[in-house]
Amino acid sequence: MRRKFYYGEFVVLNPLQSRYDLMPGSVLVPLYAATNEGIYRVERLGGFAAVVGVTLGIIFLAIVGAFGISQIVSNLRYAQPPYLSTYLTLDLIGGLPFVLFIAVSVYAIVKLVKAARKFGGIANTFEGELIVPWNSVKTIVVTNVRQENVANSDVGIIFKEIGDWHVMTADGREIIIPFVDDPFNKLNYVKIKYNLTF
Numbered sequence: 479m480r481r482k483f484y485y486g487e488f489v490v491l492n493p494l495q496s497r498y499d500l501m502p503g504s505v506l507v508p509l510y511a512a513t514n515e516g517i518y519r520v521e522r523l524g525g526f527a528a529v530v531g532v533t534l535g536i537i538f539l540a541i542v543g544a545f546g547i548s549q550i551v552s553n554l555r556y557a558q559p560p561y562l563s564t565y566l567t568l569d570l571i572g573g574l575p576f577v578l579f580i581a582v583s584v585y586a587i588v589k590l591v592k593a594a595r596k597f598g599g600i601a602n603t604f605e606g607e608l609i610v611p612w613n614s615v616k617t618i619v620v621t622n623v624r625q626e627n628v629a630n631s632d633v634g635i636i637f638k639e640i641g642d643w644h645v646m647t648a649d650g651r652e653i654i655i656p657f658v659d660d661p662f663n664k665l666n667y668v669k670i671k672y673n674l675t676f
Contacts, residue, residue, distance in 0.1 A: 479607070479608040480605060480606065480607050480608075481518075481605070481606060481608075482604065482605050482606075487513065488511035488512060488513045488518065488520070488604075488606075489511060489512045489513075489664070489667070489668055489671065490509065490510075490511050490520075491510040491511060491512060491517070491643070491655055491658050491664065492509060492510055492655065492656060492657040492658050492659065493509075493659060508520075508521070509521065510609075510655045510658075511604075511606060512668045512671075512672070513606075513672075514612075514672050515608060515611055515612070516608050516609070516610050516611035516612045516614075516615070517608075517609055517610050517645065517653070517655065518606030518607060518608055518609065519606060519607050519609050520604050520605070520606040521604065521605055521606070532590050532593050535586075535590050536587055536590050536591065539583040539586050539587050539590070540583070540587065542579055542582075542583045543579065543580050543583030543584060543587070545576075545579065546576040546577065546578075546579035546580040546583065547576075547580060549576045550576050550577065550580075609653060610645055610647060610651075610653055612672065612674055612676075614647045614648055614649070615645055615646070615647060615648075615674075615676050616646045616647055616648050616676060617646045617676050618643050618644065618645050618646070618665055618676070619643075619644045619646070620641045620642070620643060620644075620658075620661045620662055620665060621641065621642050621644055622641055622642045623639060623640070623641040623661060623662075624639075624640055624641070625637040625638070625639060625640075626638055626640045638659055638660070639659070639660055639661065639662075640657055640658065640659055640661070641658055641661030641662075642654055642655065642656050642657070642658065642661070643655040643658050643661060643665065
């Protein structure tokens with residue numbers, strides 16, 4: 479069974495974004511999440527790269543618009559009172575490309591902000607496949623618990639407890655959820671949150 483859901487509707491079991499290694503072994507591991515129905519294998523529907531691209535486009539257009547404003551302001555600063563009207567007329571004609579830069583930048587930024595809102599909604603949408611419903615789970619055993627380096631900071635290396643969940647089902651299947659962070663506390667949290675009694 480597949481379904482769509484938004485970030486916040488589920489508990490992420492193995493958050494890969496917390497790992498800062500260049501190419502960790504868990505990069506190729508699917509993302510798993512717990513919901514009130516069971517455990518899902520989750521994938522992002524897309525849109526994240528589009529949001530990043532739109533954001534970079536807005537920044538670029540803002541710089542172009544600021545450049546146009548700075549050119550117009552710097553040209554107007556040199557206008558002298560006796561010849562002000564003549565200078566302003568000539569300067570405005572010469573400044574039309576910069577006015578055009580500003581107008582195009584503002585128009586494009588407004589369009590990109592609308593696009594960013596659309597892609598932002600997509601980026602927070604996930605699709606998951608139910609791999610085991612809670613009513614089929616007999617027990618979950620935490621194994622292979624270890625301390626892993628998740629970040630380097632000014633105060634030193636930050637370690638996190640990582641483990642694997644071995645999900646035993648009533649029909650004898652065993653499903654392994656690897657790289658679960660803080661596995662014992664997360665298991666207790668999921669049991670309480672979804673009122674599980676196994």
